[in-house]
Amino acid sequence: MPILHAIVLGIVQGLSEFLPISSSGHLLVVPWLLNWHDFANADIEKTFDVALHLGTLVGAVAYFWGDILTLVKAAFRKPVPVTTGGTLDADHLDPEADRRLAWLIVLASIPAAVTGALFDSAITEHLGQFWLIGTMLAVFGLVLLWADRLAGHRGVGEWTRRDALLMGLGQALALQPGVSRSGVTITVGRKLGFSRDAAARLSFLMALPITAGAVAYKGLKLAHNGFPSGFAGPFFWGIAASAVTGYLAVWGLLRLIRTRSFAPFVVYRVVAGAAIVLVFATGLR
Numbered sequence: 703m704p705i706l707h708a709i710v711l712g713i714v715q716g717l718s719e720f721l722p723i724s725s726s727g728h729l730l731v732v733p734w735l736l737n738w739h740d741f742a743n744a745d746i747e748k749t750f751d752v753a754l755h756l757g758t759l760v761g762a763v764a765y766f767w768g769d770i771l772t773l774v775k776a777a778f779r780k781p782v783p784v785t786t787g788g789t790l791d792a793d794h795l796d797p798e799a800d801r802r803l804a805w806l807i808v809l810a811s812i813p814a815a816v817t818g819a820l821f822d823s824a825i826t827e828h829l830g831q832f833w834l835i836g837t838m839l840a841v842f843g844l845v846l847l848w849a850d851r852l853a854g855h856r857g858v859g860e861w862t863r864r865d866a867l868l869m870g871l872g873q874a875l876a877l878q879p880g881v882s883r884s885g886v887t888i889t890v891g892r893k894l895g896f897s898r899d900a901a902a903r904l905s906f907l908m909a910l911p912i913t914a915g916a917v918a919y920k921g922l923k924l925a926h927n928g929f930p931s932g933f934a935g936p937f938f939w940g941i942a943a944s945a946v947t948g949y950l951a952v953w954g955l956l957r958l959i960r961t962r963s964f965a966p967f968v969v970y971r972v973v974a975g976a977a978i979v980l981v982f983a984t985g986l987r
Contacts, residue, residue, distance in 0.1 A: 712943025722885030761948030838880030843971030
């Protein structure tokens, strides 16, 4: 696999994992459009995808490091009386609220974890069709536009068990390439009345345990089957590229949505989705 291909795919993964445009869809579509055939079999391709997800996990952990430490400490702390404090957003979460948020993030991860474990083979074999990816990009982009136009002023500290489960169910839908994990969880968050900033922060925090779980699960398979020969360089550069661009994507999106809507991403999704379907239908690729 050429190093350039690995870096391009790393950049694609890093940007599309946290921007609401579907990383799984782009990782399938980009090599298809560019006529790249870098993997001898599907197992090596899956392994490389896991490596890129490791990179974005590193980028997100680097950005949210302070918040992660706060949540991990809070999760295993005994319940305490409510006081002031907390660091996650302008709501100034107290220690007990931090503890509650940590376990709600775990709760929100369960639907996607269970769905992914039960239907891993079916998802891989049947949901990666290019016309379907293009359709999902456009359809769920329009759904995001609808939800983003709703009023929303709730903060991170107002997240409930019901909210966590509903956003977790949305995250499970994103196992279909083209839906976008961040896009659908932000959509559900906006429908539940959260502000753009709060919905995005919750979406990003939800990504950490589910991504870490997927990397660990498939990493064990890699350890059992052995590392693909000749892929050390591409894996390193792909991980590095996805880590850097993942960090920048989180930083950039959280800054952007303070003054802008998600409309630019919706336009991109609709145009890209329509183009993918057109290319597939006409046989241009």
